[in-house]
Amino acid sequence: MPVNASRRSALKTLALLGSAGAASLLLPGCWKKEEEGAARAAAAPAVVKSAGDPVVAFKYPDNPAFDLIYLAESLGYFEGTRARPKYVGKIAAPQIIPLVGTGEIDFGMRMVPLVISAIASGLDLKVVSAGGKTLEEAPHMKYFVRKDSAIRTPKDLEGKTIGFNSFGACAEFVTKTYLRQHGVDVNRINWLVVPDNQSEQTLATGNIDLAIIHPPHSGGAEHNPALLRLWSDYDLDRGLGGMAPYSAHGQFIREHPEATRDVVEAIARAANWVNANPEGARRITAQRIGMDLKNVERYAYVENLVISEPPIQYYIDILENEGKIPRGKVKVKDVYTNEFNPFAGLPA
Structure with missing residues (x-):
């Protein structure tokens, strides 16, 4: 999607603001032991740049999220490398992949179907990690209703309004697939975009x-006495x-390979x-x-964030069945590469 000059100017301004705020993310001394433990948790050594190698500032959203870019920076994992995040302010979830595809930002974390659709439309991007x-105790997303609601089964959702973070991603397609499996007419549901927070x-x-x-914001709903969790995506498709x-x-x-x-x-x-340190990760995110x-x-x-093909094929099949992309236009190998992952090929 084309991005106009005012958008580029705004992003440059946000980038300056984001980099100015980066210094505030330093962790207090009490994290030192966790940082040392973090280094032992990874299975391969960090790549240390050679003298004179340029450090590349990659453009990245500064969103209120549980995100590995922020955690890696907090843990010092970009130190001694050729890369540093350059935050460009908050970017709405539906815009992240289109902006990666046009180069307005360099990296983005969003679901596979959005990437597949972007590639099908001719945008220039690739899944690199x-x-x-989804685990039963740590799902990717959760489904909540009010306790005083009569909604308890998939069929109860006909005629109701579902709030989710964006069209074209997991919340839409995983949910619609599950509801159809239970005889629900998804066209009788009102789908409304509402940010996770x-x-x-x-x-x-x-x-x-x-x-x-989605996490981290699903925790507030879990602790809200007026709300009830019905399902997680683990219940719907075991995390595929x-x-x-x-x-x-x-x-x-x-x-910049x-x-x-x-x-x-x-x-x-x-x-x-x-x-290895889920509680430490929660604390860093809460602070941030x-x-x-x-x-x-x-x-x-x-x-090790090594990409496997079944989750990608899962969404190619869904997008083809939904009529969102032509059959055969996008192959699994078009979507991803493990070329840049030093853990690929190593024992898990």
């Missing part, structure tokens, strides 16, 4: 009937649709650390985005 994995309140005030919420990978702009990859490798390695190390720790929920991550 796996992301979250607003969904709990929107549901509690009765403006939607069901909210689909729950991988939220990291994608990069094609030109950035081609011009070593920096791309350093970004992928840094977030893979951070992912391994999160899996100003949330009450008890409400911060975390993700689990694919080991």
Whole structure:
């Protein structure tokens, strides 16, 4: 999608603001032991840049999220590498992948179907790293209703309003697939886009009937006595649709392959650390985005962030069945590469 000059100017301004705020993310001394433990949690050493190698500042959203870029920076995993995040302010979830595809930002974390659709439309991007994995105790997204609601089964949702964070991603396609499997006419549901950090309140005030919420913000709904969790995506598809990978702009990859490798390695190390230190990850996230720790929920991550093909094929099949992309236009190999992941090919 074309981006006009005013958009570029705004992003440059936000980038300056984001870099000015980066210094505020330094962790207090009490994190030192966790940082040392983090280094041991990763299975491969960091890549140290050679003398004279340029450090590449990659453009990235500064969103209130549980995110490996932020965690890797907090843990010091970009130190000694050829890459540094340059935050460009908050970017609405539906805009992240289109902006990666046009190069307005260099990396973005969003669901596979958005990347597939972007590639089908001719945008220049590639999945370079796996992301979250759904566990029963750490799902990718949760489904909430009000306790005083009569909604308890999929069929009860006909005629109701579902709030979710964007069209074209997991919340839409995983949910519609599940509802159809249970005989629900999804065309009789009103689908309303509501950001994750607003969904709990929107549901509690009765403006939607069901909210689909991702971590860390799903924790607030879990602790809200007026709300009830019905399902998680683990209940719907055992997590097949729950991988939220990291994608990069094609030109950035081609011009900065070593920096791309350093970004992928840094977030893979951070992912391994999160899996080994879930409470520490929650604390860092709570501090960073100003949330009450008890409400911060975390993700689990694919080991070493090595990409596998089934989650990608899952969404290619869905998009073809939904008529969103022509059959055969996008192949699995068009969507991803493990070329920049130093853990690929190593024992898990």
